[in-house]
Structure formats: C-alpha cells, structure tokens
Amino acid sequence: MMKYFIGLTLLTALIFSLSVNGQNGWNWPEDKSGAQEKYAMYTDALNNENYSEALKNLSWLFENAPDLNASNYINGLKIYEGLADTESDPAKKIQYQEKALEMYDLRIKYFNKEAEVMNRKASSAYKYFRGNPEKYPELLETFEKALELNGEQLFDGNAIAYMDIIRRYKKGGGEMSDDEILERYDKITEVLSKKQGANIESMQSKIDEMLLEVITVDCDYVEQVMGQKLNQEPGNIKLAKRIIQLSLSGKCADSDIFMTAAKIVFNAEPDHNLAKVIALKCKGNGDNACAEDYLKKALELTDDKVEKGEVYLILGAMEIDKGAQSSARNYFKQAAAADPSLADKAYTSIGNLYFNSAEQCKEGVSKVDDRGCYLAAYEMYKRAGNTSAMERAKPQFPSKEEVFLEGKSVGAQMTVGCWIGEQVTIQTRD
Numbered sequence: 001m002m003k004y005f006i007g008l009t010l011l012t013a014l015i016f017s018l019s020v021n022g023q024n025g026w027n028w029p030e031d032k033s034g035a036q037e038k039y040a041m042y043t044d045a046l047n048n049e050n051y052s053e054a055l056k057n058l059s060w061l062f063e064n065a066p067d068l069n070a071s072n073y074i075n076g077l078k079i080y081e082g083l084a085d086t087e088s089d090p091a092k093k094i095q096y097q098e099k100a101l102e103m104y105d106l107r108i109k110y111f112n113k114e115a116e117v118m119n120r121k122a123s124s125a126y127k128y129f130r131g132n133p134e135k136y137p138e139l140l141e142t143f144e145k146a147l148e149l150n151g152e153q154l155f156d157g158n159a160i161a162y163m164d165i166i167r168r169y170k171k172g173g174g175e176m177s178d179d180e181i182l183e184r185y186d187k188i189t190e191v192l193s194k195k196q197g198a199n200i201e202s203m204q205s206k207i208d209e210m211l212l213e214v215i216t217v218d219c220d221y222v223e224q225v226m227g228q229k230l231n232q233e234p235g236n237i238k239l240a241k242r243i244i245q246l247s248l249s250g251k252c253a254d255s256d257i258f259m260t261a262a263k264i265v266f267n268a269e270p271d272h273n274l275a276k277v278i279a280l281k282c283k284g285n286g287d288n289a290c291a292e293d294y295l296k297k298a299l300e301l302t303d304d305k306v307e308k309g310e311v312y313l314i315l316g317a318m319e320i321d322k323g324a325q326s327s328a329r330n331y332f333k334q335a336a337a338a339d340p341s342l343a344d345k346a347y348t349s350i351g352n353l354y355f356n357s358a359e360q361c362k363e364g365v366s367k368v369d370d371r372g373c374y375l376a377a378y379e380m381y382k383r384a385g386n387t388s389a390m391e392r393a394k395p396q397f398p399s400k401e402e403v404f405l406e407g408k409s410v411g412a413q414m415t416v417g418c419w420i421g422e423q424v425t426i427q428t429r430d
Helices: 002-019 032-047 051-064 071-085 090-111 114-129 133-153 156-171 178-193 200-214 219-232 237-249 256-268 272-284 288-300 305-322 325-338 340-355 372-384 387-396 400-405
Strands: 413-415 423-425
Touching: 032 051, 032 071, 051 071, 071 090, 090 114, 114 133, 114 156, 133 156, 133 178, 156 178, 156 200, 178 200, 178 237, 200 237, 219 237, 219 256, 237 256, 256 272, 272 288, 272 305, 288 305, 305 325, 305 340, 325 340, 340 372, 340 387, 372 387, 372 413, 372 423
Parallel strands: none
Antiparallel strands: 413 423
C-alpha cells in the first residue's frame, strides 16, 4: 500500500512537471526529460518533508539547469531550512543555514529582483544568526545592502533588526565608532520617516532605545559636540535631523541647538508637525511672535482637519494671553468648524471667555444685563456638552425678582453687550 502511495505521488508530480513545460518562465535544458524527472522527484520528496532526498535531485537541477525557474531557489531555501531545523550538530546547522542564504544569492544571479530578494535574505539572515557574534559583520553588510536597495520598501521588521545587529555588534566589542553608528542610525531613521503606518512611532522609539544602549547621548553631547558641527556646517540637513532626533530621545529639546536644527530642517523641508514643534518651543520660551508665525505656517502645511483644529485651539489660547478675546473666540470657532470632535474644548473655551468677562463688561446700570455674560457662557457650555461648567454658571444668573423689577421676562431674548454681542435667552438662578 505504501509503495502504491509513493508511486501515485510521484506520478502526480510528473504530470505537474509536464504541465509546466510549456509555461512562460521555465527554461528547460537540452536533457528536458531528465530535468523533468529530477524536478518531479525533488518536489515529491519536499512535499513529504524528505529533505535529504529532495536535495539530491534539486542539486542535479542546480548543476544542469540553474536558470530553470526561480521556484527552485525558493524550494531550495525550504529544503535547507528543513535540514537545519532537524540538525542537532551546531556546525552542520550553520552550514545548512549558510546554504539557505546562498539560495537568495543564486536567485538574484539568475532571476534578478535584487531588492525584493535582498529584503527577504536580510530577514532570514537575522533569524538564523542574530545570536552568533561571528556572523555580525556579514549581517551588517546584508542589512546595509537591503536598505540601500529598498529604501522605504525595506520590511518594517528589517529596520528594527538592522539596528538590533548594530547594537549587538557594538556591545559585543565590535569596532564601530559613534559616528559610524549614528550614520547607520540616520539611514534607518530616514527610511522610517518615509513609511506609513500606526506603528512607525513605536518602531522609532525602539530604535532610539537601542541607539542609547551603545552610545552616550546626553544634552552636553548634543549641544557641544553635535552643535559645534552644525554651526560649522549650517547646511548639513542630515546632521540637523540627527540633532532633532537625539534631542528628543535624550530629552534635550529645550536646548538652543535643538531650535537651530529644527529651523534649518524646516526651511529645507517645510512640515506641519515640525512647524508645530517649533511653535510650541517658541511659546515655552515666551516668544509669542515666533510661536504665532510657525503656527500659521503649520496651518498652511496641512489639509488634515484634526491637525488644523488643534492649531486653532493653540492660537486661541495665545490670543487669550494677549487679551484679544474676540480674536480668541474666532480661533475657537474655527477649531470646532475644522474638527467637530474638538467642539467640546472649543465651546468650553469660549464659555470661559464669557464667564471671565463679567467684571470687565459690567456697567452697573442693569443687574440683568450685567449677568448676561453668565447667560452667554452657559449657552456655550451647553453647546460643548459640559454639564459641570453649566452648573458653575447657573448660580450667576439674575434672580426672578431682578428680572421682574426691570420689566423683563424669563424666556425673552436679550443681547449681551460689551465685546460679546451674543443674543441669549433670559434665565434665572432660582
């Protein structure tokens, strides 16, 4: 029965090999029938996880028909990995893993697609040899080439793996200067900056953590060593970017050199997020003119409603500091219009503006009119859905007696004067 099963499997494989004979991408040698038989025998053995037998027949194809089809090298990888996984002798396991990586090289040699294949080779090499210090120099070369060929198409995992090998190599006593490490780190970071995805920030944090394990990055280093270099090379965008990244990692973003680097990078590559960072740093330093300038640039550099809304909120808060209440209100309204999810913050802020304007706007002629600011604040808090703020405003409403004595009616409309100019409904606190 077993012989029948093996024979049937082999026959099926032979039929398949004959079916691919006429397909594009197959380059059969002069001994076509011999190659077809070897192909059928090795694929049958592979399907049955008989890796040694599969290798015997595949080796014949590698020698006699190396450019037959790329699938042979893909299957060769599976065979050598299968042999490595079942090998107990560490030295032989490494030999099989090396042969597995050779499959990638031969695939490139005969079928090109170098970038894609190198990307995959780097992943496999890391899986095999990340715990083998003797292989680190080779791994570094592999990852460097994969990154150079693929750019932002480098696998996410390979970006992390590359930095991990740099870290392992350096911590294991490998000869690599801080500048060499930073140069490689820059390349990885540049690739990540061009990628899209929710996990990119987390990946960058991991890479930063690994960097800080192998070089000393403190504020003095960034300010004095790297800052001096930037002063000498103010057009060095890569250096400026490195300073920004390391300043953020080392919590040195309050330094003068951080702002210098940020402005250099922004001038070369205007970006919404960077403009916002610069603006907030300017604000923290008390330079409101600079902050406002960069916030307005940030608005120009994005069409994202959420990003616009956040900037409008910041601008509104800055206008309050300047005492420009009407302008602040306009910014808060723009924030709510840009991003409705910010309406609660925006209208609460407007409500606070009205609430805090009562003393400023009081004329002392009408108690009902003088309490109009609180009525206007209540309406804004209501729009924001801020019930606690509504409860805070309500005790400041006029009393029923005050409304009656002034000949006004509860539920009637009135216009709040001063800078507010809102029409509100008369309500009472009791």
